[in-house]
Amino acid sequence: MSEISSDIIESFVSEVRELLEASRKDIINLKVSHNDGQTLANLLRNLHTIKGNARMLGFSTIEKLAHAIEDIYKSVKDGQVKNTDRLVRLAFSVADKISESAVLISKKGSDEQNIDLYLQYCDKLAAGELIDIEAFLDEIKREKGEYVDEDDDDEFSENVSEIQSIRIKLSRVNEIITAFDSMITREFHLKHQLGELQKFEEESGNHELSKLRKQFEADIFALENSIFSVQEQVFDLRMLPIGIVLRPLENTIALEAMNLKKKVKCEIPSTDIAIDKVILEELGDILMHLTRNALDHGIESPEERLAQGKDEEGKISITCSREAKHIELRISDDGRGLDYDKIRSKASKLYPERLEEIKKMTDRELSQFLFQSGFSTMDSVTELSGRGVGLDVVWSNVEKIKGRIKIESEAGKGTTFILHFPLSLSTLQGLFVFSNEDKYLIPSQHIADIIYRKKSEYISLQNQNYIKLEGQLIPCFSLSTLFEHQKVSYSGHSSYAHDSDSILIAEYMEQRIGIIVDEVQQFVSLVVKPLPKAFRNFSILQGIVFDEHYDIVPILHVPDILKKFKSLRGYDIKKFEAQTKKRTVRLLVVDDSETTRQIEKNILEGAGFAVDTAFDGLDGLDKAKSKLYDLILTDKDMPRMTGLVLLDNLRRMEQYKDSPVVVVTADQSPEVTGEFERLRASAIISKGDFERGKLISVIKKLVGEA
Numbered sequence: 278m279s280e281i282s283s284d285i286i287e288s289f290v291s292e293v294r295e296l297l298e299a300s301r302k303d304i305i306n307l308k309v310s311h312n313d314g315q316t317l318a319n320l321l322r323n324l325h326t327i328k329g330n331a332r333m334l335g336f337s338t339i340e341k342l343a344h345a346i347e348d349i350y351k352s353v354k355d356g357q358v359k360n361t362d363r364l365v366r367l368a369f370s371v372a373d374k375i376s377e378s379a380v381l382i383s384k385k386g387s388d389e390q391n392i393d394l395y396l397q398y399c400d401k402l403a404a405g406e407l408i409d410i411e412a413f414l415d416e417i418k419r420e421k422g423e424y425v426d427e428d429d430d431d432e433f434s435e436n437v438s439e440i441q442s443i444r445i446k447l448s449r450v451n452e453i454i455t456a457f458d459s460m461i462t463r464e465f466h467l468k469h470q471l472g473e474l475q476k477f478e479e480e481s482g483n484h485e486l487s488k489l490r491k492q493f494e495a496d497i498f499a500l501e502n503s504i505f506s507v508q509e510q511v512f513d514l515r516m517l518p519i520g521i522v523l524r525p526l527e528n529t530i531a532l533e534a535m536n537l538k539k540k541v542k543c544e545i546p547s548t549d550i551a552i553d554k555v556i557l558e559e560l561g562d563i564l565m566h567l568t569r570n571a572l573d574h575g576i577e578s579p580e581e582r583l584a585q586g587k588d589e590e591g592k593i594s595i596t597c598s599r600e601a602k603h604i605e606l607r608i609s610d611d612g613r614g615l616d617y618d619k620i621r622s623k624a625s626k627l628y629p630e631r632l633e634e635i636k637k638m639t640d641r642e643l644s645q646f647l648f649q650s651g652f653s654t655m656d657s658v659t660e661l662s663g664r665g666v667g668l669d670v671v672w673s674n675v676e677k678i679k680g681r682i683k684i685e686s687e688a689g690k691g692t693t694f695i696l697h698f699p700l701s702l703s704t705l706q707g708l709f710v711f712s713n714e715d716k717y718l719i720p721s722q723h724i725a726d727i728i729y730r731k732k733s734e735y736i737s738l739q740n741q742n743y744i745k746l747e748g749q750l751i752p753c754f755s756l757s758t759l760f761e762h763q764k765v766s767y768s769g770h771s772s773y774a775h776d777s778d779s780i781l782i783a784e785y786m787e788q789r790i791g792i793i794v795d796e797v798q799q800f801v802s803l804v805v806k807p808l809p810k811a812f813r814n815f816s817i818l819q820g821i822v823f824d825e826h827y828d829i830v831p832i833l834h835v836p837d838i839l840k841k842f843k844s845l846r847g848y849d850i851k852k853f854e855a856q857t858k859k860r861t862v863r864l865l866v867v868d869d870s871e872t873t874r875q876i877e878k879n880i881l882e883g884a885g886f887a888v889d890t891a892f893d894g895l896d897g898l899d900k901a902k903s904k905l906y907d908l909i910l911t912d913k914d915m916p917r918m919t920g921l922v923l924l925d926n927l928r929r930m931e932q933y934k935d936s937p938v939v940v941v942t943a944d945q946s947p948e949v950t951g952e953f954e955r956l957r958a959s960a961i962i963s964k965g966d967f968e969r970g971k972l973i974s975v976i977k978k979l980v981g982e983a
Contacts, residue, residue, distance in 0.1 A: 285518060286382060289330055293339065293379045296323045297372050304368050307353075308360055317354055321347060327375070331388075333521055338378045338388040345399035346371050352403050363410040367402060370417065371395055394420065450514050457508045461803070464504060465824065467497050512701050516551040519597055519604075522561040523548070526568055530593060533572050540579050541572065544594040552604060553701040556678045560698075566671045567608045567694050568593060575612030575692050585689065587611070602706070606696040615686040617643050623652065642788055644684040648672040676836065678702065679722050681784070697722070705805045705832065708781070709798040709824065712756040716830050718801070718822055719781060723835040725789065726782040727797055732905065744791055746782065753780060753791035754842040759817060785839040792838070805832065817841065862980050863887045863904070867897035867911040867923065868941075877910060877941075877972070884973045894918025898926055905932055907980050908959075913942035913949065924956045937979035 303320040310316060328343040346368055352358035374395055378388040398413050471494055478486045527543045534541040552560075576591035583589050592611045597604065617640045624635050624646045635643075646652050650669040675682045680698030699706070699722075707720040708727075728746065735742040736750065743750045780791040803822040819834040864886050868874045874890045881888045889904070891897035893915040901909065909927065911920040918926075920940055927933040937959040942949065945963050953961055960975050 285334070286386070289334060289336075290379045290383050292330065293327055293375065296327050297376055299323055301369065301372055304365055304372075308362075308365050311360075317350065321350055321354070324350070333524065336378070336382060336388045338390050338392055339375050342371050342375050342378070342392060342395060345396055345403075349399060349403045352405070357405055358402065363408060364402060366410050367398060367408070367413065370414065371399065391420070445514070450511065453511050454508075454515075457504065457511065460504055461508070464497070464501055468501075471497055512553075512704075513551075515554050515701070517554050517557050518548075519550050519552050519557065519560070520548060522557060522564060523595060523597070526564060526595065529565070530568055530572065533569060534576075537572060538578065539572065539576055540590040541576055542590050542592050544592065546596060548597045550597055550599050550604065551700075553699075555702050556698060556700075559674045559678050563671055563674045563696070564595070564606075564608065566668070566674075568595075570668065571608065571610040571612065571692070575610040575614075577613055581613075599700075602700050604696075604698055604700060606698075607693055608696075609691060609693040611691040614688040614690055614692055615640075615644065615647075615684070616688070620644070620646055627652065640686075641683075644686070645788060647684070648682075679705070679720065681722055704802045705820075705822070706800070706802045707832070708800055709830065710756070710779075710781070710794040711796040711798065712760070712794050714795075715760070716798075716824065716828070717756070718803075718830050718832045719792075720819075720832065720835060721800070723783050723785055723839075724781050725784045728780050728782060728791075729777040730780060731777050744780065746789075749789065751782065751789050751791050752842075753778075753793055755793045756838075757795075759838065759841060783835055783839055785836050788839070790839055790842055792842075861887055862907045863889070864976070865889050865891060865897060865900055865906045865909045867891045867894060867909065867915070867920070869893050869912065869915040873912070880972060881910075881976070884977075886976070894920060894923035897923055901927065901930070901933065906936070908937045908939065908976060909933075910939045910941060910976075913940060913944055921952055921956070924953065924958060928956055937976075939975060939979070 300320055300323050303316050303323070306316050307313065307320065324343050324347040328340050328347060331337070331340040331343065349358060349364065349368070353360050353364075358364070374390070374392060378390060381390070382388050394413070394416055398408055401408050471490070474486075474490050474493065478490050523545050527545060530541060530543045571593050576593070577585070577587075579589035582591065594607075594609045596607045596609075599605075620643045621635060621638070624643065625632055627646075627649075628635065648668045648671070652669075672682065675696065675698070678698045679702060680696055682697075683695050684692065685695065686692040705718075705720055706722075707718045708724065710717055710719055726746075728744070730744055735744060735753065737743075738750075742753045744753055745751075778793050779795065779797050780793050781797070783790055783792055801822075805820045805822060816837045817834050818831045820832045821829050822832060824830050862885075864881055866874055866877045866881070866888060867890075868877070869892055871892075874892070878888045878890055889900060889906075891900050894911070895918040897909070897911065898918065911923055913920040920942070924938055924940070927936070927938060938957075939960045939962060940953050940958050941962045943963065945961075950961055959979050962972060962975065
């Protein structure tokens with residue numbers, strides 16, 4: 278057994294004292310109230326708790342003593358033993374021995390004592406035999422080397438000044454953690470005010486203000502370090518050793534293997550890693566499901582293994598490692614491995630509408646189906662299979678602890694489930710991102726990478742943009758398409774302010790997609806607050822946090838976002854984007870007259886278009902090469918390069934061979950009109966009858982916004 282931390286030992290000893298005090302009261306009350314059912318139930322529950330905790334921590338003396346008294350009072354409950362004075366005196370003696378053992382643990386780290394006499398008398402009483410309680414007490418005194426002056430201090434008593442630990446309810450710890458959330462948010466607000474103060478200092482040039490600002494800055498950062506240091510210590514109060522759920526698995530695997538008539542060796546190296554109690558509660562079920570899955574689906578029968586040239590004894594191993602503030606658990610078996618052909622066949626039958634997609638899936642992508650409800654490649658149901666082995670339960674529980682899971686498998690050699698989850702659920706780590714000037718927090722557990730790509734680097738297939746990453750084509754979707762009534766911006770956090778798109782590579786169910794955002798601001802670790810009631814029906818939101826400006830920032834639920842994006846295909850994506858997002862249309866106005874340029878620019882910007890200008894054809898051609906425009910508006914007669922030559926050059930460029938080009942000219946002669954039509958000018962507007970409404974109407978029609 279791995280060395281138990283001093284914190285756990287202190288907590289155990291403190292709890293034993295508390296439960297023993299309650300048990301002594303119940304023992305007396307039972308004698309007085311003639312075996313009240315509720316009191317008896319409380320006593321048995323407390324004794325069972327002492328026994329169970331002692332067993333988990335390896336303190337066998339306390340475990341055996343608590344079990345012995347528990348058996349006696351079970352017999353009392355069943356009416357097989359009477360609740361006599363002898364029983365009360367024996368029970369109190371055993372309780373004293375448990376208390377003595379607990380103090381030994383505090384002082385020496387072990388509870389080893391000779392308790393044969395106690396167990397012998399308890400067994401007799403539980404069996405209904407009469408016992409000589411006086412002889413028992415005399416024997417105890419002799420074993421202790423008794424006949425000490427009764428006024429002497431008990432060797433094992435503990436003064437108040439010697440108490441090294443206290444117990445605190447988990448709800449109280451949670452209240453303290455919530456209070457820290459408010460403190461951190463206020464600290465963010467102070468840092469924002471510090472930034473405003475620095476701007477004022479720079480504008481005023483006040484040296485006295487500079488001194489105050491620097492001292493203020495030093496105090497804020499000192500406060501920040503103190504807050505986070507104390508917060509970490511408070512979080513640690515809720516941490517428990519992961520061995521609490523790992524150790525019982527060895528016995529469970531051995532028993533299940535016997536039931537399945539399989540020979541299995543279990544390897545679980547000891548570890549002192551501690552994790553959040555909330556996570557530990559879910560982790561037990563996750564590990565139980567995965568080990569049963571390995572026993573039932575993975576490990577072959579001894580006959581099968583021998584026929585394949587393997588050792589008849591299979592092996593299941595569980596390893597645990599810590600990476601910064603995250604845990605990696607690997608549950609491995611050396612069994613038959615996954616049959617991907619069988620998974621593909623079963624998936625094709627269950628999801629015929631996805632047949633073509635399933636045919637092209639890699640082994641890694643196929644493994645996602647194992648986590649779907651009701652999916653199994655087993656031909657028959659075993660006793661173990663009928664007890665909740667479904668991996669959909671595992672996936673659901675992994676989501677609860679903000680973790681992720683993936684599978685590695687090789688036919689004939691075995692399967693490994695790899696779990697990643699945080700040490701604590703008290704805080705959420707993620708990225709602040711902007712999409713059309715709105716700010717969101719995207720949790721980091723599903724983000725595999727952040728990359729930047731120019732628009733020219735996308736690969737377009739069936740109206741869907743892809744990027745190539747690590748030899749894989751990854752579909753990309755704009756986050757803004759998920760939210761209606763988006764604001765269109767021409768500066769600030771707009772994606773058009775950058776040469777490249779910011780793309781978050783998100784993973785879910787062994788599949789990857791790219792989420793395009795306008796800007797990735799910063800990585801943060803914050804305490805999560807629940808969603809307001811009005812937003813709880815929005816499945817793509819999972820909570821809120823406060824940023825440094827004390828503004829509410831919604832947290833996006835990545836799995837649901839990925840599901841929505843993956844449900845879109847080809848034309849549906851274009852249609853969905855058109856319905857949910859007002860597209861920013863960029864225009865280029867080319868004219869040698871500054872007055873004309875400004876008039877046309879004002880008219881078009883007033884209609885909601887983003888407009889750049891060029892002072893002649895050559896300047897316009899240079900701008901068109903450096904940036905992609907949805908439509909170009911050009912004059913006919915200009916120095917250096919005319920509108921006709923500009924149009925001819927544009928039609929020779931791949932990105933503009935079919936783009937709309939509008940010509941505004943006073944010359945409406947058939948020869949000029951014919952030349953522009955030959956080069957496929959989209960529209961020719963006369964300067965003589967130029968009208969604001971007509972220009973806007975023509976452009977909206979050409980860019981598809983009529």
